[in-house]
Amino acid sequence: MVETTSHSFTGPHGPKPKKALSRRNIFLYGTLFVVTLYYALPLYIMIVTSLKGMPEIRLGNIFAPPLEVTFEPWVKAWSQACTGLTCDGLSTGFWNSVRITIPSVILSIIIASVNGYALANWKFKGANVFFTILIFGAFIPYQVMLYPIVIMLREIGLYGSLTGLVIVHTVFGMPILTLLFRNYFSSLPEELFKAARVDGAGFWGIYFRIMVPMSLPIFTVAVILQVTGIWNDFLFGVVYTGPDSYPMTVSLNNIVNSTQGVKEYNVNMAATIITGLVPLTIYFVSGKLFVRGIAAGAVKG
Amino acid sequence: MNRSTQLLAATAIVAASSASATELEVMHWWTSGGEAAAVQEFAAAFNATGNTWVDAAIAGGESARAVMVSRLTGGDPMGAFQFNHGRQAEELIEAGLLRDITDIAEAEGWKDIVNPSTLLDACTVDGRIYCAPVNIHSWQWLWVSHKAFEDVGLSVPTNWNEFVGASQALADAGKTPLAMGQQGWQQSGAFNVMFAALVPSEIYLAVYGDKNAEVAAGPEVARVFAAAADARDMAATSTVQNWNDATNLVITGQAGGQIMGDWAQGEFAVAEQVAGQDYSCLPGLGVTELLGTGGDAFYFPVLSDDAQIAAQSELAALMLKPETQVAFNLKKGSLPVRGDIDLSSANDCMQKGLALLADGALLPDTNMLLTSDTTNQINTLFTEFFADASISAADAQADFVKIISRAE
Amino acid sequence: MTNSVEIKKLDLHFGAVKVLQDLNLDIGKGEFLVLLGSSGCGKSTLLNCIAGLLDVSGGQIHINGTNVTWAEPSERGIGMVFQSYALYPQMTVEGNLSFGLKNAKLPKAEIESRVKRASEILQIEPLLKRKPAALSGGQRQRVAIGRALVRDVDVFLFDEPLSNLDAKLRADLRVEIKRLHHSLQNTMIYVTHDQIEAMTLADRIAIMRGGQIMQLGSPDEIYGRPVNKYVADFIGSPSMNFLDGRIQGGAFHVGDLSIPLDGYDFAGGSPVDADATIGIRPEHVVTGELVGNAAFQVDVEVSLIEPTGSDTLIDCTVAGNHFRVRMDGQSRVSLGEKLRIGINPSMASLFDAKSELRL
């Protein structure tokens, strides 16, 4: 049924807890507290360290809160840290990452969603063969494909261009995204698709007018997965583009993996957090929609 | 393009407005403090010619090499790139990807000025020159922290044997006798230094030059492995990864010493330490004073744009000019590739190196003798050896013999 | 041209699984045809083939005299109503109704007038600006019907349209569909597994099983002269009583009973001596004073009573077989009571024991 397909997953389903201070609740919240601590600890360490000065870090207690809060490392990581001769920190890389991420995310999602839709609703001969190969592709380590892709991009004249990199991200994002979209579209009532066909809507008409408007959750998931993956990519960014469009991770790598005498842990941590900020923000903002979308994309199928 | 190079470019244009400004992308993996400062000298000199040095620095030789080779195969070459000269670049030359710069070398008279001449030989394939050697790096140094030994009340050792002798006292004082980064190239590098310093050079050349497996299995090499086992014990408490973190242990006196190439010099310089006062450097471990003549070189891919080709030529010629050589090598902590320049401003350690260079107490570097495949296998062997005290020197030697017998 | 839809030698298989086999069906103009069968019999599949939503493996489909076997669904001149309504959730009712017309690029005025007319007929004008989620089940199905209506087509396809509704709404909408058929006079093909819907709505019913049509005929024929035991069993509630026995000497012998077959209209002459099954509908068993007129009478003991209000169902045993009798709701019987029942062979059905075909 239309109205129950993708919108009813949000309520907890477990047995209802009883009294507020039952033994069960103490155990439940106790466990969750410890678990939350374990997951939050590294972030805490990163933040705390990034706010300390180097002398304080040498004291050695990574868990202690900063005695004297300084934002110097953040400023340095963002705009002053040297990577080779370039001494403008992560700031240039940041905008390059934005320029890489936005078109890559958009293109990969458009293609994968159309794939998923074609696979779910327009089963044509051989579709499953290609889909199976695609799933196999999800398991290929990127390093293995580095040279073949260099050669392919060279042959189509896109090597070293932003377009080439966008295509590479689209290709490697395709397997998992197609799987998610295919599962999602399969979970939508098929009668809707049939009704639209009777109504004379074609392949694209149904996709844009019927499917896309119903797919906000899965598009959210796709955006999150792709932004995370592409934003954090180092290998493709450095191999398939030139230095004028190196993503932020290249700067991060240069900051973290080269030192001037002493390792500046505070700057490293600040750089690390700054780099992770974009995907983190998207996670925190999209919260509930993410779970709902995952539910819709992964549960059915 | 970044702000600092823009600025440099701007000043350069004012200075030499006659030359046309061509952007040339130069790729290298010199991102650590002293290295970056050294590259800056090249960049500044290049920008002063009216061209623009577009810096493409990628930390980590492995990533950088992946990018370089991809860019070359992908048909999007950079203007110039750093590579270890020696056997690594052979294939790129065979594939016709690299520019023949013999004309520049001849015009600049490199044949006469490059010393030792083996450096230029390493750039030469079938009589043509393909790279510009920029420095001489030698691995065969033991860096000793004065502070560490003063802390335990010992005199600073002057050779490896004294150093080993004092190690227990350092360990007892909670110090790491020998700082060693846990990476294969550092560990095998240290082994090769011991190999060069502790046994006669013929043995070294027989094993690495002639790939003589019999010699590799022999008693002389076994002595080197025994020394390596000592080094392993001395480095047992060294948990750092990067070479400069290890050097930092020496600088701060937490470790007694480190076997590392002359590039460690740059770290001491950045930390404002004075040779002979805060630290000592012992070439050939203070046992057999000799140097390997490895080094870095710049290669120039085949380009089609005339302006860029001209810029390449300018850069290549520039890199071996006396003033650039001095400025670069002082920062980099390496020795210049020409013997005809005055380096009186160099510190103690570099003077020692220059003296050895002048004496011809030299050994070819492993990079010139071995393929990177063989080097890599030796690296892996020593990574294992140094990490696992249960591997006996004899077992390691047996593996070593196997690698040498397979080497080309 | 009298036929609205003609299906010729239709075949459909998915891999090795044959879903429809050599299926022929002609549907007249203005006819209300019901495809009836239990789930998995292929009735919905057949409807989807007619709609063009499934590619057939062989055979042809003609609608209004045109071969549409390979035409797009929207080009076939059909409208379709689905079980789950299949309303586009993000569009208003108006948007739902006009979507197909917009796709067909009709002029705006035409779309408006058609939407207006359909919503008047179905009395959904107040709902036009609402989204489907804000509608009740019955309202949704009206909109779904409206969506077929605006298309102004000759053939309506209904795929179990009332299954998701509760009993009362189902009865209401059933009447409405029937009225709609009367006023519009277009061809309707209606898939259901509910025999009440089938009997009340259909001009003709096609009973399907295993991808084939078992019997095609008017509700009367299907009910009164089922062509085989399956159809006989499927149609009618409560279902038909079956007694296995033997035809011999003009009578049906079961146990020690012998039912005379005078007055039974044999399809192909009376067999002389054959194993057979006799089928008697519970409502055709006579009781009370009418028993006297019956050709065959027997005494039974009431073992169970099921009053439904209008009728009372009685379970008993005839010649060792479980047997049900329908009596008037006013009848007063009690458990264990001896009851005389009568059977008229003319109202019964006889089936060959092996082929299960009607004799």
Added chain:
Amino acid sequence: MASTRPNQLFRNKSAKIAAIPMIVTALFVFVGGTAWTIVYSFTSSGLLPRLKWVGLDQYERLWDTRKWLVSIENLAIYGLSMLVLVFVIGFILAALLDQKIRFENTIRTVILYPYALSFVVTGLVWQWILNPEFGVQNIVRGWGWETFTFDPLYNAEIAIFGILIAGLWQGSGLVMVLMLAGLRGIDQDVWKAARVDGIPAWKTYLFIVIPMMRPVFITTLVLVVTGIVKIYDLIVAQTGGGPGIATEVPAKYVYDMMFQANNLGQGFAASTMMLVTVALVVIPWAFLEFGGSKNRG
């Protein structure tokens, strides 16, 4: 209107046109790239790919190399532990979060955020936390427990589990969300029925709920296993393969061979072993799982 059966090639034309990127990717990149890799694994390619045939030499050497054997062993240990633990932890966390608890959103976000961070970051932070000199060991010793030892990254025997700690920290959040989504998709009535029948909660989860969540498990399995097979960055960032070669993995072997040893042929041989193994397992499974035509209508 079409009256004869149209050419099969042009049936669903738009769908086929739309699928061209997928078909091109599948054929050229995945199949083509794999084939290319296999072909060059029989050559002596060094720094550049060259067709100098050497037969099976690269494979003989591969299987004679301790680093490769250790890599496989590590991948097996890491993979199995990761697979089991990530599912167990992910599921238990999801089940706990599914108890109508307070602060569900906050807790879920905290557990999920590590997934947003790159492996480089994860590796660095955990390298630090597990560093005996200033990480957990140092802290616990500071509390007075002088002999406390916790240095997984410096002990070759257990180093791979040090990686596992970081891998779990990074990956279990996503599994938890997937499982949570799966649990939310289960019909409420199942719980009611189970309670009426007096089945204990753990049994309900194990025998009723989990089997019902099969599709989620499949999607999760694909995500987790692809992550395991491809593991590389985390190792490089956290241990660089050390101590010794204790945490080497196949993907790193491939990369090291290609870009450190300049021995592409050897790298391709190792790649081929990985690809073939994956293909033998994944392709038949995927075809059964996704290819089996679920006919509807």
